[in-house]
Structures are given as C-alpha cells and as structure tokens.
Amino acid sequence: MATLRLASRGVKSLCMRPATFAARPFSTTCLRRNAAPVETVGTRLVPVGEDFSSAQDSYGLSKPHTPGTRKSRENSVSDRKVRHYTVNFGPQHPAAHGVLRLILELNGEEIVRADPHVGLLHRGTEKLIEYKTYLQALPYFDRLDYVSMMTNEQCFSLAVEKLLNVEIPERAKWIRTLFGEITRILNHLMSVLSHAMDVGALTPFLWGFEEREKLMEFYERVSGARLHAAYVRPGGVHQDIPVGLLDDIYQWATQFGDRIDETEEMLTDNRIWIERLRGVGVVPAAEALNLSFTGVMLRGSGVPFDVRKNQPYDAYDQVEFDVPVGTNGDCYDRYLCRMEEFRQSLRIIHQCLNKMPAGPVRVEDYKVSPPHEPP
Structure with missing residues (x-):
C-alpha cells in the first residue's frame, strides 16, 4: 500500500487498491446542500523522504488551524531580510560608453556597491x-x-x-x-x-x-x-x-x-x-x-x-x-x-x-637631443 503525505489537518492513508463499492440506498445530494458550511484548509503536497518520513513543515500546515495563523505567517515573511541583487554590467553593454566591467550590488534600483574590473582596454x-x-x-x-x-x-x-x-x-x-x-x-x-x-x-x-x-x-x-x-x-x-x-x-x-x-x-x-x-x-x-x-x-x-x-x-x-x-x-x-x-x-x-602674437610655432634649434642613458 503506497501513501502520500497530505498537508491537511491530519495524515491520511490513501488506499491504492481497488475497493468494492456498496450500494447506495438513497441520494445524499440534498443532505450536502442543506448542511452547514465547514471551514476547510487547502490541501497541498509536501515533499517527503524516500522512506516516507515527514519533512520539515516550514509553513506550519500540519498544525491545527486557528484564526490568525495566516496573518502570523505573513508577518514572518515580511520580517525576513531581503538580499541584494548582484548583476554584471559589461564589459560589452549597450549603455556602456567603452569597454568596462562592473559587478554591481543592487538594492532595488539603488547601487550600493560596485566592483570595477579595469584593464580590458590595456594595449601595452x-x-x-x-x-x-x-x-x-x-x-x-x-x-x-x-x-x-x-x-x-x-x-x-x-x-x-x-x-x-x-x-x-x-x-x-x-x-x-x-x-x-x-x-x-x-x-x-x-x-x-x-x-x-x-x-x-x-x-x-x-x-x-x-x-x-x-x-x-x-x-x-x-x-x-x-x-x-x-x-x-x-x-x-x-x-x-x-x-x-x-x-x-x-x-x-x-x-x-x-x-x-x-x-x-x-x-x-x-x-x-x-x-x-x-x-x-x-x-x-x-x-x-x-x-x-x-x-x-x-x-x-x-x-x-x-x-x-x-x-x-x-x-x-x-x-x-x-x-x-x-x-x-x-x-x-x-x-x-x-x-x-x-x-x-x-x-x-x-x-x-x-x-595671440605672431611668430614661429616650434623650436628651431635642431641640436636639442635627449639626455644620455645612465651607464
């Protein structure tokens, strides 16, 4: 018999073996229509191990449902620290006027840190x-x-x-x-x-x-x-x-x-x-x-x-x-x-x-020579 872990109020064993259905003496449609609405919790599949052991319930789905649980989960998500986003700008980028690579750390649209990589135009x-x-x-x-x-x-x-x-x-x-x-x-x-x-x-x-x-x-x-x-x-x-x-x-x-x-x-x-x-x-x-x-x-x-x-x-x-x-x-x-x-x-x-005065535009002394290299 194979089982699946269901994120509901409890753990249910689902029988995969075909069962014999008993004869229904009367229809239950009218009873279901007139019954009081029952508050339910959405069913989700939660990952389990190969031995079907229970995994960590990070959302608290296996706990009994009480008013305010969803609100507390939203507060816990909002309190989490958002990580900065890191992108590569360049070295070939349409907005770059030249060959330059920048590793940018972004907080939304704000650049909080930049790591420039120069030398891409080095020609010796x-x-x-x-x-x-x-x-x-x-x-x-x-x-x-x-x-x-x-x-x-x-x-x-x-x-x-x-x-x-x-x-x-x-x-x-x-x-x-x-x-x-x-x-x-x-x-x-x-x-x-x-x-x-x-x-x-x-x-x-x-x-x-x-x-x-x-x-x-x-x-x-x-x-x-x-x-x-x-x-x-x-x-x-x-x-x-x-x-x-x-x-x-x-x-x-x-x-x-x-x-x-x-x-x-x-x-x-x-x-x-x-x-x-x-x-x-x-x-x-x-x-x-x-x-x-x-x-x-x-x-x-x-x-x-x-x-x-x-x-x-x-x-x-x-x-x-x-x-x-x-x-x-x-x-x-x-x-x-x-x-x-x-x-x-x-x-x-x-x-x-x-x-601007008149006169020559360059030195006419052609005997000027660079200094000799030291021995």
Whole structure:
C-alpha cells in the first residue's frame, strides 16, 4: 500500500487498491446542500523522504488551524531580510560608453556597491613607447582618450620639454591653449549629452553633436585629421594655423553660447533630470581626495583645485577665467560644473584669439637631443 503525505489537518492513508463499492440506498445530494458550511484548509503536497518520513513543515500546515495563523505567517515573511541583487554590467553593454566591467550590488534600483574590473582596454602602450623616439611615441597618446586628443598630446609634450629644458615660442603656447579649450568643450559635450541620452533626453544629444562636428572641422583644418591629430608636439606644434581658421573659430564662439543656453533650458530645470541626478553618486570632498579624483569630479565635490590655476602651463597664466565648484558632490553638481566650464572655455578662447602674437610655432634649434642613458 503506497501513501502520500497530505498537508491537511491530519495524515491520511490513501488506499491504492481497488475497493468494492456498496450500494447506495438513497441520494445524499440534498443532505450536502442543506448542511452547514465547514471551514476547510487547502490541501497541498509536501515533499517527503524516500522512506516516507515527514519533512520539515516550514509553513506550519500540519498544525491545527486557528484564526490568525495566516496573518502570523505573513508577518514572518515580511520580517525576513531581503538580499541584494548582484548583476554584471559589461564589459560589452549597450549603455556602456567603452569597454568596462562592473559587478554591481543592487538594492532595488539603488547601487550600493560596485566592483570595477579595469584593464580590458590595456594595449601595452608603455612597452610600445620604449622602442620609439619622442616624436614617434606621440600618436599613442591620441588613442588614450578619443574625446581628449590634443590635451593628451599636450601633457606628453610638456613632460618631454621639461625633461629637455626647452622653452617653446610664445605663439605655440597660445595655439596650444586655444585648442586645449576646444578639446575641453569636445570632452564636456560628449559627457553631458551622452549622459542626457542615457537618462532619456535625445534632443540635446543631437544638437550637441552638430557642435562637435564644427569643432572636428577645426581639428581637421589645422592637422589633417578629425580625431588623431598628432598636432601638439614636443617643441611646439606641427604647423601654423591656416588662413581664415581664427575667423571661423571666432564666428563659432559667438554663437556657441546660445547653444549652451538651449541645452540648459531643456535639462537644468527639468524635473525628470533633477530627480535622476540630485542626490545620486554623492562623493564628499574628503573621500574625493582619498580616491585621487581630478578635474570636474574633484571640483564637483567642493574642492577648488584646477591645474590651469594652481600649476599653470603654456599661456594659462596670461588668461582670466573662473573655476566653478560644486557643493553637494552629486551628479547634478558635476553637471552644473561642466555647463559653467563651457562658458569659461569660451572666455579663454576669446582671449586667445585677441592676444595671440605672431611668430614661429616650434623650436628651431635642431641640436636639442635627449639626455644620455645612465651607464
């Protein structure tokens, strides 16, 4: 005889052997219809062992049914601790602007912990440069950040010039400063507008890429390439600015302020934009310093540090501009800092156009040589 464990008031043995039915003298339909309703408990199958031993009754189904038992079970379930949800973000993800893997621990829609896995774009640039000259190593720096090309070249060139104790011509300094701010605007446009697109605002993204195309044309006219310019080089710049380019940059700079206002009109006071940025990604000033934040990430946390002000290079000590600083250290403050830096970059561009002197654009002393390797 086989038995099944039933989650009911008691344990019943169900006979699997066919039985002989006795003759029914009369129908019981009328009796069942007139009988008082009996409160029943739903029957469920509970897993048992191979020897049909009783399993642990986690729901208390085998206990006598008393009023309030179901309520107590609901309270016990609500008191349980909900575990965080862990997901993999990347390395190839539609919302990721680059190859990066993040292991995210989520509490609902809130990210409570992130474990970044970097190095997926490691190309061994340092080792490759060991076998190149200073000039041959320059194009590698264009490819470190595809939205900050000339500033990467500028950083490398400044290091080489300091190593060789070389002073570049004054006009080259102003050209570097001019295109450094153009590159800053390119970088901030990509940052703000791709952020807006991820949140759901597509229109500013399309407007901003029109402005990026204009700046890419300036890149192409001065160097012949839209992205990997290799224009800023140790000793100055590759060549002088072509005729008419400064006038076109001035025409663009006079109308770009209106594009900034249009973007702010769509984002800055937008309720959805504010709700999705304010109070998100808060990094206090002390933590930002401990994490070695730089740039807008550091200034958005309330630290007034800008290399162009604190350690000026090229012509930055001859221009006037302000450094915007955040107060709350969240995504919204960092967005406001970038929007204000658009306007400060325009100030610097106008000063470069007005103060740029004539003269050579690179060092003409071809006897400069790198220091000898130590024995």
